[in-house]
Amino acid sequence: MGRKRIRDIRNEELIEATIVAVHTRGYGVVTMAEIAREAGASAASINYYFGSKEGLMEATMRHLLNKLKQAMIRGYSTADTPKDRLYAVMDANFDDDLFKVAQCSLWMQFWASAPYSPRLSRLHRINRNRVRSHFLAELRRLVPPEQLETARHALQCYMDGVWLQAAQSDVPLDPAKARKAAHRVVDLVVG
Amino acid sequence: MGRKRIRDIRNEELIEATIVAVHTRGYGVVTMAEIAREAGASAASINYYFGSKEGLMEATMRHLLNKLKQAMIRGYSTADTPKDRLYAVMDANFDDDLFKVAQCSLWMQFWASAPYSPRLSRLHRINRNRVRSHFLAELRRLVPPEQLETARHALQCYMDGVWLQAAQSDVPLDPAKARKAAHRVVDLVVG
DNA sequence: CTGAAACTTGAATGGTCGTTCAAAAATTGG
């Protein structure tokens, strides 16, 4: 079973290299050779592990989505009131581990190309629905029914917009500040 | 001077074809041949008019940015109060001519690739700054100074987020509905 | 230690695509 170990280590290394390489070169133009160089490996070995470039991209996206999921679970575990849980959903998206330029950049680029890849658009849809239902679950207890959809829409769009701008930043991000700003927006929306 | 005319007509046709082709195939993978087929021309003639693929993309982006600018000027001309002008800034982005899936899709894809093209990132920066200063000019008269930046940030991120989601839609958009929703969000933010 | 399984890679392959160019076609001014 020690045989399994190496595969996992390599996977992680290659995915990290992918995040860096895609951020610096762009999703559309990054080459297998560049990713390989970033990882200190060869293009051929990436195919050995992920089968194809698309497989690598999908795995990288899964990796990020999983990070987000974990951050959300982590936040939920210490939130008691509906409003705290609403904060937690926001905070998960601006977690220290997630809210970095390279990762936001990657996210946005996957986003932009999701409509053209069934595998990516599936991941995208699943994630969006999860976030949506988390928002709805908490908002239901905080705003009257007729405002529910408006509030959810405003918050979810706001969140997407913040990521979008973050991806364009040429200076390191400040996750704590982003969380503060998000809380203020939440307060604005749920009163 | 009749000599100039054909060039303008062709330019417009080729840009329209680019919007459609990029939307259906994706910015990263669309080929000159596909755009040419969409326009009923040859790939060579596109290079004749725009010099290169990047030139075509920049021209297409300029075309969209100009549409947005015109819509904003149009809106401003009939708005009297600060709040009406704030609505107008929003409405310009959700104008009937602009808020279509293909154009939102294109917008997002240009956005995603702007950081890797000096020419595109310049356009992007200019547009962002224009929107920002319009927001600030009106908000200054509507919210206390200490809330100014929060309000601008919330509205601008919301707007970006709406476009981002619109780009993913698989059904035609409803600009009037989007404007209504945006107005509700504005009301939420400026009280 | 040994052999098999896991891993790695350089080189070759096959294909794609942006761009160029020369020549043809269309347009226009005189």
Next chain:
DNA sequence: CCAATTTTTGAACGACCATTCAAGTTTCAG
């Protein structure tokens, strides 16, 4: 109608790249 200019395009070029493969190297269970 003529010649000059503009416009169009098919074909060719050259570069690039994901993927494959055969031949190596490393790892490890027995």
